[in-house]
Amino acid sequence: MTAPTEIRHARVVTPDRVIDDGHVVVSGGRIARVGPTPKHSIEIGETIDADGRVLMPGxxxxxxxxxxxxxxxxxxxxxxxxxxxxxxxxxxxxxxxxxxxxxxxxxxxxxxxxxxxxxxxxxxxxxxxxxxxxxxxxxxxxxxxxxxxxxxxxxxxxxxxxxxxxHAPGDGQYDRDGFERHYVEDRNWPAHAVDEIAAKRESxxxxxxxxxxxxxxxxxxxxxxxxxxxxxxxxxxxxxxxxxxxxxxxxxxxxxxxxxxxxxxxxxxxxxxxxxxxxxxxxxxxxxxxxxxxxxxxxxxxxxxxxxxxxxxxxxxxxxxxxxxxxxxxxxxxVGLTDRGRIAVDARADLIVVDPNPVPTVERVLVGGTDVMRSGEPRDTPVRPLPPMGS
Missing domain, CATH: 3.20.20.140 (Metal-dependent hydrolases)
Structure with missing residues (x-):
């Protein structure tokens, strides 16, 4: 079993509130603890400092x-x-x-x-x-x-x-003009094929x-x-x-x-x-x-x-x-997947760290407690220069 992971200093979005300076502990693929960020880290496993970013379910x-x-x-x-x-x-x-x-x-x-x-x-x-x-x-x-x-x-x-x-003209989201525009312009159908499928579906x-x-x-x-x-x-x-x-x-x-x-x-x-x-x-x-x-x-x-x-x-x-x-x-x-989609104790640890500004961007993803994706640099880390060509 992997060591626990702690996410600290996050805006933790639970089903009914936001914890502005919150932390979440993940252990065994599940959420083990949710609450305000304590003064000291749990000091085992990995610690992720969200630095004020949003932590929400996957x-x-x-x-x-x-x-x-x-x-x-x-x-x-x-x-x-x-x-x-x-x-x-x-x-x-x-x-x-x-x-x-x-x-x-x-x-x-x-x-x-x-x-x-x-x-x-x-x-x-x-x-x-x-x-x-x-x-x-x-x-x-x-x-x-x-x-x-x-x-x-x-x-x-x-x-x-x-x-x-x-999908037929006048049935659902498309009137006749919209039906033809969708299939001809968006889906690149020839006009004769649109007429054929429209007639078939209307029948x-x-x-x-x-x-x-x-x-x-x-x-x-x-x-x-x-x-x-x-x-x-x-x-x-x-x-x-x-x-x-x-x-x-x-x-x-x-x-x-x-x-x-x-x-x-x-x-x-x-x-x-x-x-x-x-x-x-x-x-x-x-x-x-x-x-x-x-x-x-x-x-x-x-x-x-x-x-x-x-x-x-x-x-x-x-x-x-x-x-x-x-x-x-x-x-x-x-769909009956009540084990996920929420930050709560015992829920499956599908979690994302999101920087909402200027465009919402995912910086970290945990799936079933496994860290599967991280992107970006810590905010206080300078951007590394590119190496010289040919190196």
């Missing part, structure tokens, strides 16, 4: 699709799956994410590199990998096609979170749609994982999904949808980039408006992990602990 990201960008960094160009997983792992670590639910789209979209075979390959790699630093898990995002549902059913044992999505009848949603619910139930809906656009849509067994509403498109999800006891998840940008890319519900109404439980990275780190430092008029809970404790609780 971020828990329930929905980040950035792994797909690492897999296909440009249209027509792919890296191998292990490289994609490794790169995503390290990138998320630098953003302070210590538990990552990779949102992998089970969708046949060859014009932008998505395929069911590719999604299945990523799922298999996430299930078997042993070389990453972050706790990597699979969030299977299933489009409502027969092939997508069958593909998810075949890898159900590897799924950690399951969500249903149906899905209500009974088949419901049958596939219920089938996915049963897949999730058997796997023992939460079931989420994606882009509910109205209170009625939320009610329909709740009746089908959904417990999590991701990215509600309107305030009415978010309010209804809250009334029904669903967990509402929205994207941190929306908060950082000051609004939705698609003129849908803004996170700030939803926070002001009190109907946002969790923020996720969506497509940009650094935004998840920055989100707690956006002043919403709430205590810092409340803002941090949205990216740590709350998402952990949604």
């Amino acid at each position: 971020l828990v990201d329930l929905h980040g699709d950035d792994i797909e960008h690492h897999r296909s960094p440009r249209s027509g160009a792919q890296t191998d799956v292990r490289t994609a997983v490794t790169t995503a792992d390290r990138s998320n670590l630098l953003a302070g994410v210590t538990t990552k639910y990779h949102a992998v789209a089970f969708e046949d979209a060859p014009d932008d590199g998505r395929s069911l075979d590719d999604a299945t390959a990523i799922a298999a790699e996430l299930a078997d990998e042993s070389y990453t630093l972050v706790d990597n898990r699979l969030h299977a995002r299933c489009e409502l096609t027969g092939g997508s549902v069958r593909a998810v059913e075949q890898i159900a044992a590897d799924v950690d979170l399951l969500s249903v999505m149906h 899905l009848d209500a009974s088949t749609r419901t049958e596939r949603i219920v089938r996915l619910r049963e897949i999730g139930r058997r796997a023992g994982v939460p079931f989420a809906s994606h882009d509910d656009e109205s209170a009625a849509a939320v009610e329909e999904m709740a009746a089908c067994g959904v417990a999590v509403s991701e990215y509600p498109v309107t305030l009415d949808a978010a309010v209804r999800a809250d009334e029904l006891g669903l967990t509402t998840v929205m994207g941190a980039p929306n908060l950082i940008r000051g609004g939705s890319l698609w003129d849908n519900l803004s996170v700030r408006a939803a926070i002001d109404r009190g109907v946002v439980d969790v923020l996720c990275a969506d497509y940009h992990p650094p935004s998840l780190l920055a989100a707690p430092f956006v002043d919403t008029g709430e205590p810092l602990a409340t803002r941090v809970n949205r990216v740590t404790r709350n998402p952990a609780d949604v």
Whole structure:
């Protein structure tokens, strides 16, 4: 067993308060002590002087699709799956994410590199990998096609979170113009392919749609994982999904949808980039408006992990602990990981030291008590000059 680690002189963010000059002792991969910094160090193991920086739990990201960008960094160009997983792992670590639910789209979209075979390959790699630093898990995002549902059913044992999505013009976050703009401008599809996929998805009848949603619910139930809906656009849509067994509403498109999800006891998840940008890319519900109404439980990275780190430092008029809970404790609780996402005695020691100024930056990461990343120099240490060329 490694010797204890003590972190001193930190702004320690616990679930209900901030200890301005606090310390945390880590032993055996768990948090052993939390409180004000004592006069003397414990004098065993390693001592980390946070020097006034913020100490908070490692971020828990329930929905980040950035792994797909690492897999296909440009249209027509792919890296191998292990490289994609490794790169995503390290990138998320630098953003302070210590538990990552990779949102992998089970969708046949060859014009932008998505395929069911590719999604299945990523799922298999996430299930078997042993070389990453972050706790990597699979969030299977299933489009409502027969092939997508069958593909998810075949890898159900590897799924950690399951969500249903149906991207069609006028259904969810895109009107017809927005749907075409998204696929042509953002995902580089040819216009004829957009027309074909729009027609195919619009042809899905209500009974088949419901049958596939219920089938996915049963897949999730058997796997023992939460079931989420994606882009509910109205209170009625939320009610329909709740009746089908959904417990999590991701990215509600309107305030009415978010309010209804809250009334029904669903967990509402929205994207941190929306908060950082000051609004939705698609003129849908803004996170700030939803926070002001009190109907946002969790923020996720969506497509940009650094935004998840920055989100707690956006002043919403709430205590810092409340803002941090949205990216740590709350998402952990949604997926039943009550051992993490909080600085409390006996919790798993997933911890990050953050310098919030001028841009929130992670300077130290502990995962399960193991020091896996450190960056920067102590503030009183001069920058070392570069060695002469050729040396």
